[in-house]
Amino acid sequence: xxxxxxxxxxxxxxxxxxxxxxxxxxxxxxxxxxxxxxxxxxxxxxxxxxxxxxxxxxxxxxxxxxxxxxxxxxxxxxxxxxxxxxxxxxxxxxxxxxxxxxxxxxxxxxxxxxxxxxxxxxxxxxxxxxxxxxxxxxxxxxxxxxxxxxxxxxxxxxxxxxx
Numbered sequence: 001x002x003x004x005x006x007x008x009x010x011x012x013x014x015x016x017x018x019x020x021x022x023x024x025x026x027x028x029x030x031x032x033x034x035x036x037x038x039x040x041x042x043x044x045x046x047x048x049x050x051x052x053x054x055x056x057x058x059x060x061x062x063x064x065x066x067x068x069x070x071x072x073x074x075x076x077x078x079x080x081x082x083x084x085x086x087x088x089x090x091x092x093x094x095x096x097x098x099x100x101x102x103x104x105x106x107x108x109x110x111x112x113x114x115x116x117x118x119x120x121x122x123x124x125x126x127x128x129x130x131x132x133x134x135x136x137x138x139x140x141x142x143x144x145x146x147x148x149x150x151x152x153x154x155x156x157x158x159x160x161x162x163x
Contacts, residue, residue: 002058003056003057003058003063003064003090003094003095003098004056004057004058005054005055005056005057005098005099005102006054006055006057007052007053007054008046008053008054008055008065010046012055012062012065013042013046015055015061015062016045016046016055016062016065017038017041017042018087019062019064019065019085019086019087020041020045020065020085021038021041022087022088023085024036024041026149027147027148027149028121028123028124028148028149028150029121029124029127030083030085030121031119031146031156032044045065045067045083046067047067047069050069050070051067051068051069051070052067052068052069052106053065053066053067053068054066054067054068054099054102056086056090056095056098056099062087063086063087063090063093063095064084064085064086064087064090064095064096064098064099065084065085065099066082066083066084066085066099066100066102066103067082067083068080068081068082068103068106068107069081069082070112071116071118078111078112078113078114079112079113079114079115079116080103080106080107080110080112080114080115080116081115081116081117081118082103082115082117084096084099084100084103084127086099091126092126096126096127096130097130097134100130100131100134101134103115104134104161104163107163108163112163113162113163114160114161114162114163115136115160115161115163116158116159116160116161117131117136117157117158117159117160118156118158119142119145119146119156119157119158120156120157120158120159121146121148121154121155121156121157122141122146122154122155122156122157123148123151123154128157128159131159131161134161135161135162136159136160136161137159137160137161138157138158138159138160139157139158139159139160140157140158141155141156141157141158142155142156142158143155
């Protein structure tokens with residue numbers, strides 16, 4: 001599925017929210033409260049500059065979204081991080097790869113030394129394979145740190161890409 005990546009604007013939120021809501025209420029890949037309100041989700045996802053929020057689009061249809069930012073302030077601000085979500089009907093079609101490649105390019109352009117994903121759910125094998133194919137390595141796993149609805153307590157990986 002060909003898609004374009006572009007900066008997200010406030011007008012995109014009504015098409016981003018269903019993706020965020022679906023991913024969060026699935027409770028399989030993000031440690032976000034599934035009961036969070038739309039306003040809370042918008043505040044958490046639509047981060048202000050210097051962070052960046054993008055959408056993957058095909059025409060007017062939003063297929064996925066990502067946000068990217070410094071992983072930590074001050075002495076940790078040279079390492080980027082981010083989050084990616086893909087709509088259920090676009091999964092497996094290359095949207096996640098397009099978002100991840102865009103995040104990596106942004107981090108390089110912005111002068112970050114590395115990218116760290118703080119909490120990749122162990123059972124999210126598609127994301128892990130994608131990130132590994134882009135050069136990420138697993139630094140460690142916090143065992144049982146994520147309560148999966150079907151698998152019980154599973155690990156959260158810390159994944160790292162040196163830029």
